[in-house]
C-alpha cells in the first residue's frame with residue numbers, strides 16, 4: 001500500500017518536453033498540493049529512492065526539488081526519519097477557501113471605505129493612448145517624431161558617464177539650481193517675468209503643482225473660480241481639497257470676471273489659462289488681466305496662472321504672462337516641459353511670490369522630493385546650450401504647417417459636417433458639430449474605431465456650449481493628414497453621421 005503522500009505523488013505528471021526543468025516541475029506540483037491542503041502537515045513522503053524509481057527521475061533532481069521545498073518551509077526533514085510535509089502550511093485551507101480570501105476588488109468596496117475626497121477621482125481615466133495608433137488626434141500629444149533625441153542622448157550621457165554624488169542623491173528640494181537659473185532667464189525673455197532662481201521650484205509636471213497649491217492654499221469649502229469650459233485635471237485636484245468650484249463662463253476676453261464678482265466675490269483662488277484659454281483658445285485681454293489682478297489684491301485671493309503651451313503661438317500677439325503684470329504678489333505661475341519637450345519627462349515649474357517659497361517647499365518635502373537630478377541636469381544643459389529655443393522655433397513652424405494641412409483636409413473631406421475653427425495658439429483645433437449631435441457619444445464611438453479625440457462637453461461644467469470635438473494636430477505629420485482624415489471620415493460614415501449631415 002502506498003502512503004497518502006505516495007498516492008498523491010504518483011499523480012504527479014511531468015512534461016519532459018517542457019522548457020521548465022524537471023526539478024522545478026516537481027517542486028511546483030508538490031507545493032501546489034501542500035497549499036491546496038491535499039497533502040496535510042506531518043505526512044511523510046516516500047524516500048527519494050522510491051520516488052526516483054516511480055517518477056523515473058534522478059535522485060539529484062528530486063533532492064533539488066526537496067531542498068527548495070525545505071528552504072521555504074513546505075517540507076521538513078529529520079535525520080533518520082525521512083521527509084515530512086511541514087506544519088507551517090497546514091492551515092492554509094483548500095483552493096476554494098483560498099479563492100474566497102482574495103482581497104476584494106475596488107468595485108466591491110463601498111464608497112464609505114474610501115476617503116470622502118476620493119469620490120472626486122471616480123471616473124477619471126488613467127489609461128493612455130497607444131502611440132502606435134496612427135489615427136489619434138488627442139490634443140496633448142506632441143510631435144515625438146521631431147524631438148532631437150541625438151542631442152538629448154549626448155547631453156544625458158555627459159552626466160551618466162561622470163555621475164556626481166549630487167546626481168545620485170536626493171538633490172536640491174527646490175530643484176537643480178542650474179535648471180532654476182535657466183528657467184528664470186527663459187521666462188524673463190519669453191514671458192516678461194522678472195524673478196530670481198530662488199522663486200522657481202521644479203515639480204513633477206504642472207499637475208503636481210496644482211495638487212500642491214490646492215493643499216497649501218485651500219481650506220475645505222473655500223470657493224474657487226474655475227474657467228468653464230476649463231482644464232479638467234486641475235479642477236479635480238482643487239476639488240479634492242474640498243474646494244467649492246464656481247464655474248465662470250468664457251467670453252471673447254477670457255474668464256468672465258463680472259459673473260465671479262456677482263456670484264462669489266470673495267473666492268479664495270482663481271485658476272486660469274490667460275495666454276490660451278484651455279480648451280477654447282481665447283487670449284485674455286489686457287483689461288481683463290488687470291481687473292483680475294486688482295480683484296485678487298482687493299480680496300487677498302490667489303491666482304494660479306497655467307501657462308502650459310504659450311510657446312506655440314502662430315498668429316496674434318503673445319501678451320506677457322499675468323505674473324509679469326502683478327505688483328501685488330498674488331499670481332503663482334505654473335509652466336511645464338510636457339508640451340515643449342515631452343510629457344514623460346515629468347518636469348514642470350512653479351514661480352512663486354516670495355512669501356510662498358518656504359511653505360511650498362516644506363509641503364513638497366512631505367509629498368515628494370525633487371524630480372530625478374539626471375533629467376533636470378539634461379534639461380538645464382538643453383536650455384543653456386541653445387537647443388531649447390531652437391527646438392521651440394522648429395516646433396512652432398512644424399505645428400503651424402501641421403495645423404494648416406489638417407484643416408485643409410478636414411475642410412475638403414468633412415467640410416459639410418464640421419465647422420472648423422483654426423487656432424492662433426496651442427496644439428488642437430475645435431471642430432464644431434451639427435448642433436443636434438452629442439459630442440461625447442461621437443468621441444466614444446470614434447474611440448471604438450481607434451480614432452481618438454476629446455468632446456468639448458467633457459470640459460464644460462454649467463455653461464453648455466454647442467457640440468464640438470477637440471482635434472489635436474501636433475502629432476499628425478503633413479504627409480499623413482489626408483489618410484488620417486480619410487480614416488476619420490470613414491468611421492463617421494460607418495457610424496451613420498455623414499448621411500445626416502448632407
Ligand SMILES: Cc1ncc(COP(=O)(O)O)c(C=O)c1O
Nearest residue numbers: 140205206207231278308336338
Ligand atoms: C491646460 C493644461 N495645463 C497643464 C498641462 C500639463 O500637465 P503636466 O505638466 O502635468 O503634464 C496640461 C496637459 O495636458 C494641460 O492640458
